[in-house]
Amino acid sequence: MRNSLIGIIVFGCLAVSPAFIGDYWTGQLSAYLVYGLLAISLSLVWGYGGILCFGQAMFFGIGGYIMAVFTKGMIYPDLTSSYLGLLAAMAGSAMFALALGFFLFAGRGISGAYLAIITLAIALVLERLMNNWYALGGYNGLLNVPPLKLVAFGLSYELWDKLPTFYIILGIVAAVFFAVTLLVNTSYGLLLTAIRTHPDRLSSLGYSVLNLRLSVFSLSAAIAGLAGALFVTLDGFASPTLIGFTLSTEALIWVAIGGKEMLLAAFLGAIFTRTAESWLSEIFGDYWILILGIAFMVSVVLLPKGLLATPFERLTRRKRVRPSSPAIAPSPPDPPSPPSGPD
Amino acid sequence: MPFLELKSLVRNFGGLKAVNGFSLNLEEGSLNALVGPNGCGKSTLFNLITGVLKPDAGRVIFKGQDITGWPPHSIARLGIGRKFQVPAIFDELTVRENLIVAGKRSNTLPLIPEILQQIRLVELADALAGELAHGQKQWLEIGILLAQAPSLILLDEPTAGMTSLETRATADLILNINQKRNITVLVIEHDMGFIEYLGCPLHVMSKGKILKSGDFATIREDAEVKALYFGQSREPADA
Structure with missing residues (x-):
């Protein structure tokens, strides 16, 4: 599994990076890791599941708001556990995705550009809704969201400092990354590829295409919701920008630049793009957007598998047999040929 | 009780009656071929059996169970396999x-x-x-x-685009599947040589229903079928 090996190396490098990049960048990198988690969720649903969700930020935002509402004690003042908040954020996003997915995929189902447009529109509607939902802060959002609070064995620890926060976030992101990597390497991953390439064939083999699509859509939403929940604890506030158009398209660009069909490439796509944005926008100001746009176009036109995924694939390519011989050689109908392949 | 029973199936597309009162019974373990000119409703018929399309009228009964209008994956789970065109x-x-x-x-x-x-x-x-x-x-x-x-397979033009050698091998494979594995087979084909080689009952479909059924030799000599395939129409064509 050279693919996992690269993943281990990448997360190892991330783990030692705070020693070299200083306090400020460690804090930034924590946020980028969370964006990376959002990219992983989008890569799962888009690159693996074949569902182009143009509004992935809606799940991120829903998770963020649920976390904020929970940990600020707006539901039960005594129940402000971070753990419960994270679980509720994931469950809430997943359930929203399940309900939305049912309308999108039931019957003949919506796919391709139509699906992209509808999901984008729903993200816009939700952004508008949050802007006007005054009980949840409206345009200003919810302020003073507490940081993550770790409770274990009767001890309690609030993550105010950058370094411990970074490692907790890294741990969560790495755990999700390796779990999803394992998942897509099981037969579930085969089914996702199958549903992407030929859904009609899959349903005529007895698989429910609706259930499969719903499963990957809500799993991806749960991961995006987790990312959103982590994000509000870093930033300290949940605002309508978490849920809408801008973040949705940004996530799409990270994943397209990195490579949607490879979790690690999508994850690094988010981190690199964000890091580049920080550096380049200081040097070039608003012209940075042009550079990003050019990178995006190069990726889409020249390297549709992604700027990062293409070299990764070279490293990890499986050796494949190429069919060159004619299909059937002249032979009697039932040749007593011995099995010749390794089975 | 027939293994698969198709009762007066009807399916319209706008004004076009793609399948128009199609009835056919298949016995368990049998091999049957369905031929007919392009656009006579063969593939639509398969879509009706496998649940991809719902019939406007008529029933599909498989092993005594009415499966009309079931979703494709539920029908597939009963043991109906389908090869697409x-x-x-x-x-x-x-x-x-x-x-x-x-x-x-x-x-x-x-x-x-x-x-x-x-x-x-x-x-x-x-x-x-x-x-x-x-x-x-x-x-x-x-x-x-x-x-x-599966216990029933529907093959939609399994030899399309094959060389004659491959076609022959495919026919052997289908015979093998039918005889050794006791799988009921319904095959759509255009290639008459292929059907003759299979040596199975043949059903000629025209305008959404069965025109003639019989063995290959009988059908080949049938005047109506000849007219259908070679255009030697005895009555005014109503296309």
Whole structure:
């Protein structure tokens, strides 16, 4: 599994990076890791599941708001556990995705550009809704969201400092990354590829295409919701920008630049793009957007598998047999040929 | 009780009656061929049986159970496999992975080596399905059906685009599936040589229903069928 090996190396490098990049960048990198988690969720649903969700930020935002509402004690003042908040954020996003997915995929189902447009529109509607939902802060959002609070064995620890926060976030992101990597390497991953390439064939083999699509859509939403929940604890506030158009398209660009069909490439796509944005926008100001746009176009036109995924694939390519011989050689109908392949 | 019973199926597309009162009974373990000119409703008929389309009227009864209007995956789970007209395989998976996906539901994974041998793709088991030659894709799809372990298979033009050698081998494979595995087969074909080789009952379809049924020799001499295929119309054509 050279693919996992690269993943281990990448997360190892991330783990030692705070020693070299200083306090400020460690804090930034924590946020980028969370964006990376959002990219992983989008890569799962888009690159693996074949569902182009143009509004992935809606799940991120829903998770963020649920976390904020929970940990600020707006539901039960005594129940402000971070753990419960994270679980509720994931469950809430997943359930929203399940309900939305049912309308999108039931019957003949919506796919391709139509699906992209509808999901984008729903993200816009939700952004508008949050802007006007005054009980949840409206345009200003919810302020003073507490940081993550770790409770274990009767001890309690609030993550105010950058370094411990970074490692907790890294741990969560790495755990999700390796779990999803394992998942897509099981037969579930085969089914996702199958549903992407030929859904009609899959349903005529007895698989429910609706259930499969719903499963990957809500799993991806749960991961995006987790990312959103982590994000509000870093930033300290949940605002309508978490849920809408801008973040949705940004996530799409990270994943397209990195490579949607490879979790690690999508994850690094988010981190690199964000890091580049920080550096380049200081040097070039608003012209940075042009550079990003050019990178995006190069990726889409020249390297549709992604700027990062293409070299990764070279490293990890499986050796494949190429069919060159004619299909059937002249032979009697039932040749007593011995099995010749390794089975 | 017939194995598969199609009772006066009707399906319209706008004003076009694609299937118009089609009835047919298949016995368990039988092999039947369905022929007919392009656009006579053969593929629509398969779509009605497999649940891809719902009939406007009529019933589909499989092993005594009325399955009319069931969703495709539920019908497939009863043991009805279908080969599409254009090879429907998973291009981005390897040959072996295609068979794994097909066999996972019915626990036929141990049979995969045998199926690979039967469809002559042992050497190409780890090749991407999308890179296979056309004839090999057709064979892989038949292999997918076998991995699904069905009791009835519907084959829509299984030899389209094949060389005569491949066509012959495909006919042998179908006979083998039918006789050795006791799978009921209904095959749509245009190739008359292929059907003659199969030596099975033949049903000629025209304008959405069965025009004639019988064995190959009888059908070949039938005046109406000749008219249908060669345009020697005795009555004014109402196209």
